[in-house]
Amino acid sequence: MTFRPTRRILRILERDRKVMLTTTRVPYPFVADSIKGDYAFDIEGNKFIDFTSFISVYNFGEGPREAVRNAVKSQSEKLTHPAFYDFYCAQPVEYAEKLLTMFPKGFGRVFFSNSGTEANEAALKFSRLFTGRQYTIAFYNSFHGRTMGSLGLTSSKPVQRRHFGPFNSVVHAPYAYCYRCPFGREYGSCGLECVDYIRKNTLGKDISGKEACAIFIEPVQGEGGIVVPPAEFVKGVRKIADENGILLVSDEVQAGYMRTGKFLALDNFGVKADIYTLAKAAGGGLPIGITVTRTSLGDIPAGSHSNTFGGNLASIAAAGATLDYVRKNTESIRRKSRENGALIMKRLSEMHERYEIVGDVRGIGMMFGVELVKDKRSKAPAVMEVDTILKSCFENGLLLLPAGVSTIRIMPPLTMSSQNIERGLDIFEKAIKAANSRAGS
């Protein structure tokens, strides 16, 4: 298939440009209509293999879809808005009880909101309440959301922060982005200088250990370019938090909910957080934000945090049906995502060998990034090539999203058929090969 936008598609783009404030958009004209099986369809019935999970939301493809639809339909016939943070209601409580069975022992309190950024806002406020401290530590290259509190933590792209500061209660430290080590070191012989930095500079010079309420960490940086840190880094961060009475907040909004093969992505590193945040896939396509705290941290003062729509029954019904699906199928989801993950890593590693513009391939579970460079030696980001490759893939029937400065994110539904994974990778490799030849000529 070679894609040509019809007049109907072009007209929607034009109307969008007129009436919508500009946000971020892919450089190709995908106008969403529906999803079925492993495919996404546009309004003209064109079919695309989905390597995006619609920005990490449809992690399980067709699996829970019918149950989600039925649960939302039957709930919406009775009531969708129970004013849960004013009145009482059984369904959000039942869902919270079920959700907590997926968490390590000792996690017993839940707060509902409507998005990832709100889940992090809540974690930020709770951390201050629990510790009585003001400062927060976050990492460069991170993404935690765009409302003002979360945006103070976010630092993946300058455009996201420009004009919105000052954000004066957050200090940033380097993440273990080993391909572009901020200290110019090689992993294995680096002595984990990034962990030392936090101890010596963040807590030695920027603020003192007694002033920080929380360290926010993405177990795998998502928007920053799918950066998978070494386990020692994550363990080192946990140790620093422990030594200083700082809470560790794991932002699982993108990497969580089975994406890395485990329900909680932080579990891949043998580390537990004090607060976890979830959103995206948890709602099965409806908006939800979830903040889960360690029971021993206690409660927050009544009235200190709340919202109108948290515990919305349509979202809770969708989240409940998605969770039931995951609990019932955990082993098969894991097996399928291990199989697909191995296949993707093998193909990406081959591309890394074959093509000069593929600077780095990395991933865990079913969360992959392909970082494009002008050449392997200089590692100069091949920014323009990203758009060209995304467009070419789209025109040949594959949906992809970018991440970071020059990384292409590969995050299909975990349960996609191996044939469609192969088909998608064939389309992707063809586009990489063409871009590589152009770069070499």
Ligand SMILES: Cc1ncc(COP(=O)(O)O)c(C=O)c1O
């Ligand atoms: C790790 C992480 N945290 C928070 C957010 C913000 O979530 P939302 O867009 O639902 O506010 C995102 C969104 O991409 C994310 O990837």
